Amino acid sequence: MTATESAPAIVPDFGDDEDTGRKLAIICSKGNLDMAYPGLILANAALGEGVETHMFFTFWGFDMITKSRMHNLQFTPAGNAAMHLPVGDVRLPQLLAPLPGMTTAATKLLKKSIADLGVPEVPDFLDQIVAAGGHLWGCRMSADMMKLEEKDLRDDVEGILTAADFIVLTNGAQLLFI
Template sequence: MTPEIVPNFGSDNPDRKLAIICSKGNLDMAYPGLILANAALGEGVETMLFFTFWGFDMITKSRMNDLQFSPAGNTAMHLPGSDMHIPQAMMPAPGMTAVATKMLKKQIADLDVPEVPDFLDQIVAAGGHLWACRMSADMNKLTMSDLREDVEGIISASDFIEMTDGAQLLFI
């Protein structure tokens, strides 16, 4: 008989930490950080997200439901399911951003991937920590009351660096 095989669910590095800096507020660029944070938490990795500059929209109550996607300037954008490009010159046409946003949201929903606010709910439920950037808050004249309730604080860049001592870091 072969010996018992039991999966190793203990991590070889139980202290592993991941810090993700979310600096983009376009709908398509909001997702990489969320997906990686969620994956890391599901692997038992302590995860902290820092929202800065345009990424601040992801946690701002009045904006987080309306992130948009524009194909302008994105030369990798092609029609869904094909290799065809729409010429860049057409991208700034009126309504193009709305159409592209709607299309992307549908593709994301079809995969059962939640919208940004729901996704952050799930990340917090899984033990993730959300932090807001001090400079971004000051520039936008926003305070804690403008942000999701589960944002743990508005902190300086140096506070975040100090807090994430020893963590692996992703800048998105």
């Protein structure tokens, strides 16, 4: 043995040997286009880190998984005091926000900004999340309220759960409500 013997190689620790049992549950309750994304981005990131991830869609968030609605989520500047125009820090006056055509224009603009970053549209994003091993669940009360059944939802939604079912399913999980 000599003094120059090399140190062990520096290799990233991907934590493969430890089973952390970490679990994340994300409740998506909003159907506005801008509010659909936080849950999707976090779910995708968690799956990429090897975390078991469940998404539960409730109330307006149900639109994200409803076949007839998931392609048409919209973004409105109305009631969003932080809505600024694409140039500089100019804010859109709230008085103008409810004008006809404003929601359509704002939706188009947001969709383009998102696409420019290489981030998929909502249905494609959910495809990716499922491919990465994520689980999608619908809310029983929302389904009943909107008179929707499993056949109206994305085929990869694993089931429609009651609130109690969901609590049991997410035992020990970290939970996010969006």
